[in-house]
Amino acid sequence: MTAATSRLLNLLSLLQTRRDWPGSTLAERLGISHRTVRRDIDRLREMGYNIQATMGPTGGYRLDAGSELPPLLFDDDQVIALAVALQAAAVTGVGIGEAAVRALVTVKQVMPSRLRHRLDAVDFTTIPAVPGRGFAASVAPDVLVAISTAIRAHETLRFDYTTGGPAAAPPLPAPRRVEPHHLVTSNRRWYLVAWDLGRDDWRVFRADRITPRVPTGPRFTPREVPGGDVSDFVSAHFKGSPRADRWPCHGKVVLHLPADRVRPFAGDGIVGDLGPDRCSLAVGSWSWVALAAALNRFDADIDVVGPPELADGFARLAARNARTASGSS
Incomplete structure (x- = not known):
């Protein structure tokens, strides 16, 4: 790699790490003159990067979004993260599988061998989301x-x-x-x-x-x-089930709400239309009290169809809530 090309890549890497860079700081970080910084900025603009000059005592530069996708520069962890995300997207079934596979092939073709070996080591299974699970958590x-x-x-x-x-x-x-x-x-x-x-x-x-x-x-x-x-x-x-992929507690109720108001919030439950003011909902949870609490979020009258354990779950939840409301333990 020539010195000029290496310098351009270093400049681009710096511009991608923060919004605004004073020209003097870029010159100092790269060990070049202000004039060379301006010349390299012009070269990056010719390559398609939308770099704006910023106002200030010393002037500066900002890398903004452009109308076309120019060549991109990623660090090692970003390359692995991008490739893993593409690998996961290829099996999500959201209609981008083929494009994700092609993008993954493109990324792997230009990867250094050390990164390709790391990526090839990451083999995983993507499973559907389960209602009630927590938020995202980052992993190195x-x-x-x-x-x-x-x-x-x-x-x-x-x-x-x-x-x-x-x-x-x-x-x-x-x-x-x-x-x-x-x-x-x-x-x-x-x-x-x-x-x-x-x-x-x-x-x-x-x-x-x-x-x-x-x-x-x-x-x-x-x-x-x-x-x-x-x-x-x-x-x-x-789902709290010891082996089978199903909720250990599963019940059915009639909600005094129209079906179209329940379906968006039913998760993996099954909604049945019973007329303009009522619908049935068959749904599961990890405990009967948890299921009763989840059904109460609809803020409507509820008739328990079955089983009896669900009615008992409502009773235990009501007693617990009564103690909470009265301030007793």
Whole structure:
């Protein structure tokens, strides 16, 4: 790479990291003169970058959006993040799968070999979103690479694991030891499905709470997840079901609301039209009280069709709310 080309790439990288750059600061960071900065800015403009001159004591530059897509510059973590996002988009079923695959091929063609190897190590399963799950949680690309590499190599993984919440507990003194089997993404979160050697059972770990330890442990013989389908297994875990991909508590009610007012908020429930003022709703949750509470969000009269456990859930919720309203414990 020539000195001039390298300088242009460094200049472009700086312009992409913040909104406004004083010309004197750019010259100092790049070790060049103000005149060279102006000349390089003109070259980037010829390449399609919309770079505006800014007012001020020393003048400056701002990289704005343009009418066409010019060549882009990404750092290593951005390249991995972009490629992982394209890989996930290709299986989401939202109509962009083919375009995502073509974009992924394009990105991989120009990747340095060190990044291509990291990306090839990241193999994951995307499963549908489950109502009621939490918000997105960021995971460092190196963590995803470490987890996926251990999965592909069938090597025992050791890691520290933190609990959630604002007062999260520190990592356990002894690391968790697991046989990693699947990396899963859902609801903008990442999960590791693994056989926990310390608990002799399957576990689902949030990847953003994992701090891998090195080196990895001995190789293991992969097991089959219960039911044979990792997507169904993780979906069942999210729903609080021990194995099957269904809510452990499932009931049916009649809501005194028109069906078109209920459908947008029914999640994975099934809505039946019973006329202008009523509709049926069959829906599930992880407990009967949780199901009763979820149905109360419609702020309407409710008739329980069944089962009796749902009516009991409403009764327990009512008693609990009465105690809360009276201030008693």
